[in-house]
Amino acid sequence: MKEEVEISKIKERILKFLKKRSKRSFRLKEIARKLGLMEEYEMDVIRRVLMEMVERGEVIKLPRNKYKFKPNPKILVGRLTVNPNGYGFVEVENEDSQIKEIFIPPRFIHTAIDGDKVAVSIVGKGKGELAEGEIVDIIERGRKIITGVLSKRKGIYFVVPDDKRLIHDFYIDEKNVKKFNARPGDKVAIELVDWIDERFAPEGRIVEVLGQAGENDAEILAIARSYNFPTRFPDEVLEEAEEIPDEIPSSEYAKRLDLRNLICFTIDPEDAKDFDDAVSLEILPDGKYKLGVHIADVSYYVKEGSEIDLEALKRGTSVYLVDRVIPMLPEKLSNNVCSLNPNVDRLAYSVFMIVNSKGVVEKYSFHKSIIRSKRRFTYEEVQKIIETGEGDYADIILEMHKLSKILLKKRLREGSLDFETPEVKFKLDEDGKPIEIIKKVRLDSHRLIEEFMLLANQTVAKHIGKMSKKNREYPFIYRVHDLPDPAKLKSLAEFVRKLGFKFEVDSKPLSKSIQKLLAQVKDTEYEYLVNDIAIRSMAKAIYSEKNIGHFGLGFKYYTHFTSPIRRYPDLVVHRLLYEYTEKGVDDKRLREIAQKLPQICKHSSEMEIRAMEVERESIKLKQVEYMKDHIGKVFDGIISGVVEFGLFVEIQDILVEGLVKVRDLTDDYYIYDENQYALIGKYTKKVYRLGDKVKVRVVRVDESSREIDFVLIGKISR
Template identity: 45%
Template sequence: MSKKRKKKTEKPQQKSSNVKRIKDQVRGVFAHHIGERFSYRQLIKELGLRDKKSKESLKDILFGMESKGQLAKAPDGRFISAYEPETIEGRVDHVNARFAYIISDQSEDDIWVKTDDLKFAIDKDIVKVQITKPGNDGFRPEGKVVELVSRAKEEFVGRIELSPKFAFVVPDSRNIHFDVFVYPEKIMKAKHNDKVMVKITRWHDAKNRSPMGEVTAVLGAAGENEAEIHSIMAEFGLPFKFPESIEDAAAKIPTEISAEDLKDRRDFRNITTFTVDPEDAKDFDDALSIEKLDNGDYEIGIHIADVSHYVTPKSALEKEAVQRATSVYLVDRTIPMLPEKLSNGLCSLRPNEDKLTFSASFVMDTEGKVKKKWFGRTIIHSNRRFTYEDAQIGIETGEGDYAAELQLLNSIAHKLRDKRFKNGAVNFETTEVKFQLDEKGKPLAVVPKVRKDAHKMIEEFMLLANREVATYIYKWGKGENGKYTFVYRTHDNPDPEKLENFSKFAAKFGHKMNVSGDISQSLNKLMDEITGKPEQNVLEQLAIRSMAKAKYTTEPKGHFGLAFDHYTHFTSPIRRYPDVMVHRLLWHYLQGGKSVEVEPEEKKCVHSSEREKNAADAERASIKYKQVEFMQSMLGEDFEGIVSGVTEWGIFVEIVETKCEGMVRLADLDDDFYEFDEKNYRIIGKRNKRIITLGDKLMVKVVKTDIDRRTIDLDLVQED
């Protein structure tokens, strides 16, 4: 006797889950097709529904959404979204060819957008994006671009590839995912594989079609130092030279110091004074003076080049300095904020010359306690120019010019430093590298920069001056609103979530960090523990990434990293425009001036912060270029590395020996299929369950270097 097959019944929770899934799909369809109408049958096809129950559920969902006002019926009977979609303005971060993120102050999370939904916006463009799917369960919100607000740039640097009837320019930037089509008559005199600047003349609105452009400058043969550095300068909008009018304006400034120039200046020319700078420094914008007083205390002066005396408001030099906002230090050159006559001449505190300065002077005891302070314009005469190496010898041996003064200043600097850390300053001693270059700019070696007492001594007195100037204006200024408008350098407290993630990564190396207690103390303890260990550089970089970014602002907030209630930049006006602003404002208030208007100062603060970031990005790009060039000679060699970053398309590995970073692409890992665990910054093998995460030690082989994209490709070396 045959048994009747029992009818399979759907469990209530399965039915509920199925209905929810279809409802989410319906919402997704209408979110992605704003303003479009769909009939019941069209939606069945769009959602790929096959069984009768799903189709019935769809019908109930549609009528339910209509009754709640979420959908409306058009005159032709089709459904249309009844909601006005949410739009957010933000900046495109086009991370790879398939998708981008939109970064916006209006959204806590970055918004994920497919490249096809970018409306032909590219990296750094400002767009309006429509949220099509809210974020949840650790997933970012999704959206699509509905309006291109503004283009970030229309000129790009790249390598030109010539054919008989046309040419293409392949942009250097890894965030630009298209080539630019150029007709032969628009290439100027470029040769195949030259680096060029190309300007977009027509943006195509069809998929898979390149924009059209014309070459505006030929930078030289790809791979050559001048061409590559000029490419970086062009990419970041850095000037190649000063306009002739600016050089002329600088040339007209008198070199002699007149009696009028000395008016209202305190004379420090008879006080022992010297500068301490890097060996290759061309401008010296700060000097120290020291004088023993009758009561046993010391008056220590921090003297800064008086740039504001020469660069006056509304002048051509002022406008150029505002625009540049900062000097930029690439691996083989400096792009100065001021013309050479000022930066290396009039404003450089060269030895055995009278120089106009702006000074912060402090009466201190040998324990570093400040008993009196004075700020104002001065004139100095430097007795000696020390390199850091020279000063270090004097500190260590007690021999040579002004060795006693150097040792005393170093002793006081140690007391100031100890007090700063006791008050909660964070000790970020990041490892920086520099290149030994030959006469053609080719890197011969990567050398870590070593910071000794001479460096830290100068740093400590500069920090003292910056802090005391900011505190003076904040505490004693009595403007119309209860405070003077001033320029501060602020640094917010770290984001708790980022700090928590960082502590988890540090734990992988066996380092514990308490994020619920004294954060500064925990960070300093960790920094001490990792000093000299292989993971030092990776953890230092990650710690810095978990911190907020320092910025210029008129808001008198504190500086977390330095543990100062108030801080500014007073000590480098030759290379930073905000320091010029600080000098002007300080002098204005010392002369009894009223509080200035906030908005113009804040606008210049924002601009200076942006230019500072751009300069840092350009400097990193030049370092990356030299790293790639340096590693070209090491193809096929094996190195020990540490995982410094994890993304969905690969893992970044920092080679311990050279401090150069490369990528192992997931597509090249042939022992398994690896999935990206974004939340935990790791990849996991689907079959073998192997986990590779931030901080892991790996053996890697250098397999490819790409100068154009400034990338190093690595392979994992399979170990027994």
Template identity: 45%
Template structure:
């Protein structure tokens, strides 16, 4: 058997060296091709194979040889020896065995089949071929013959495994039953709900349902309501609906809460014997003013030899949350806290996140710490990782810390100013070594007591934020280096585990070359340059120069967004690849175990390798956990964006008809996306509303072009718009160009005056 990626194709044994006519650079005659191809299809009876899989049986082949093999397969199909189910794919065994397995995809209302075989491309499906499949189901498909006996169409023949999914929407009630309707395009039919499965929901409520079955003889699937979220339009209902839409929890199981309440808060003498005591060292937290979970603190003292000792102290969640416990199981399932506009959905129960583990002032707390010795130039002289007990003397908000940095006065000003100076030196050195300076402003809403947005604030990174950021980055990098580079003597303690043990890394891969070239071509139209060659550090420096050059320019937000989109997504893995965006060869997440499960995993692994000296954990199992954490992180980020979009639309409802200035941030056949300068809300100017011409999207040059007038709309252009519609249900804003409305008003014929 030969395995390639995740597929297995049985291939005949290759002839001994000197006996085979195949191989790169050698002629393959038709007789040999037919002989080997027949053996491949014979040993893979009933399987659809593409010509590349047949080529694999010949060893390494060049393009000329591949063409010869493909042509021979076509000839075999013409003689009826095998059948070509579609261009490039062949089968031996007939219609009953022409079967593939994979996943049904219905995102956006476009049905397709995603084969399990990674060598095969996704295949479109017609609506009549879907049977009772639902988005995400594992299915089997067969090729269906047309009247001429050719395989021309795929048909779903079996539902192999139903995807456990829930949907958010509302009910249309009738006597004795109801139908569930939703804006979710993954669901292609309304769902029939028996009256006794509605949980008493009304047509004004938002509900969460699950599919219970779909009889092939029925037009609609059947389902049941599993939760009534509340009345549509209510703030809590809508926030819970966003969470439920992405399969994220919006409440905590009572049994988990009870388990958390049973945990002891005592600081015991027995435990203190295994920890370094930092309770006498100046320690403080710096967080947002509304924060409740303080998971990191900084300690500071000047040493007699002129060095500075900076401790990065992280809540020791691993002391309280034991592997396999009910709290741990729930935390793993969630994998992350979720931050919506008006609330936090914590990974851990409130007793842990806000009390036991929160590094609150004037309370003794267990911590996992990185303690650094730095010189005047912020050069790292030594680092050690230790379990500690700390006592924070002061809780600063970012605003308070920033005031000390600006004025030089305030509580513990000398320590704050020293930490600020060291952080800025670390920051400058980081960017000098290739870290990329992405700094997009964040949107924050001021809400009234009912949760309605009354103001929008644009939050920007200030030196107080950078102070915390730089020391957290230093701690994360140091922890990763301790495991990835066990020979380092400037980081203690040493690893006693043989080899390089499996570990959780936070990686960010280099950008795709094609995307980078596209970005370089595009920014060139604005008069900027971007290197695409010369190594990672040179490209990063060029990208930083671009971000500096566009600062304050009209195209800044749009080009920054495009640059971010050209980057790969950061993720968790056991592979030691490094972090391109930060310019670090080793990096992990260590500093937020209250809100991120991978950080808790890192704490446990540190204890296992540095303190207990146990052998490495199983890498494959750890990788599965990393994949789960990455997936949940992505879901949480999507839910956060959805909540921001909802509040943006809600904020703009009272502003219908008002004029705003904006920048074009996106273009498509269906219209122009505009981001408002004042509040960063984004909406669409539909192409159908551009009445002066018929506009065509020029994808190469990122612009809409009028077919008759030649007028263009390009990315980065400034426009004046009027808010035309605000659809809360779809989280969608529609804009109209102000000039269009003015033109229409000026052409309205006024009635003649009567005297």
């Protein structure tokens, strides 16, 4: 009884001591010394009491065995982003929380690293209006793979991370270095082994040597690996792929619609190797169009649950880098057996649509088929035929062009948005060094394929969506796009108003109002800028088992069916379409599918975003390499962003963006005006506003941080 009273009193004293000093943390010995309880048995009691208090949530245990009073038992959870200067921000996951973002000072980050999912305790008011927090637990490490350069200092190996948001070097055990025969100066991929004590460096383990730092292959592969995209297939996947026969089994011919005599062909980029889709068109006696969209039947070769399937699900998508593709499927499938190469028999899933002169699909049918593509066209070849009326299958291509224009007109009339988003491609030498940046041109031949694929995707989604209304739910993968955020639309309206354009946010339907804005800026110097900011105002299109429609396209039903070689959701859509329309499915199987789809949709959406980031990073890498050879050169650009510390300027011909630092604007003291999207000179009243055309000189290119600095020469008069 006496011991219980003792423990109770000690607990009360500890709580009072920590509460009085709630912003500080203490080790056990410090607490014992302050309370005058330094005997061995008293220290044991304090240890037991502290453990109990931690379990009950009255006290927080921090790294380095420190203890701290917990003033607010509510812990917020979110993802940590670290600034290269050492502080961080946590975006809170709970949508109901009043606190949306938390500032984390360097001393409170402890052993968390950029990207980690963390638990945060609020400790007070922080940077600006933000709450200040302390990381009290790492729930999940955000980075599976970290890339960097191996270095050796005083006989100890470290990896210096490529990403500046990873502010610590990683210790590497010498045995691990020798196992991979790695050398200082190598670009390596590592995984985090452990980090529990912030007094010491985090420990990493090399999992792959990517090559010599600075070499093209090593730098490109490092980008892919840093986003956790594998650069090679596991042996069991390659072995399974090798077992797939090169020739179509003779038994399969009798089971399918034989379309080998049908005139169909592929239209793809010049450097494409995987051909997902072929198209055909016939004009019927009544003048209607019979449009055929024939998609590689990947589902025949890749069975659910197989090694290839599991790896494809994990990857989610193919990744298109500047100089290579990281495919979702092994090359034997993606470039050979599944690819609709010309003049060879290939298995396909065909959609035939009877389309009238107004672009309305009156009838449609789905068929497992065998096709033989008659020609492999590039977009440029088809464009030449559209413009001259001459070339292989010119009569069919001209009719296709006519139909695509009908479909586009109908789509826009019904509220679809048609954004212009410029892209670049690179001319590389044999070492992968960029010697030219070329702005891609959107051709009518691109639109032709876009319209046919959109129609096929919509037809498949509509078919399954309407099946679900007949007293039975058919789980499916939809491609959905939510309505835009009203606050972002108001910001967009305010921005374009300052450029002299009108955008009525409250006008109904909203899509028509956005269309009017896009029409106003078309072919003006602001077209790409306004398109870019309008796109950022939109929600992100994702995969979902819940159909909410696609705002951007103006479709009630939409899915992805047309690219199963390079997108995992399309492969699943093929399986579901066949199972629901041909094989038949019982309730047990429907429940099984319904359980699996939410995770497939979530993972595929995440991998799509990650793939886009990798693609952007590889483009940025080559742009920086290109600009390194152009230091001192002068370019025309447009102000693409205005911030407190300077002006972002994009060189429009090559879409390279750099920063003019405010400290380099030496003719005046410039003040940032957020409402006007401008920097304004205090004395001269000179204004540099978003959208202004300017001349800049390249003064600095940093390959490691992929940053380009400009100095401003002056405005270009309108």
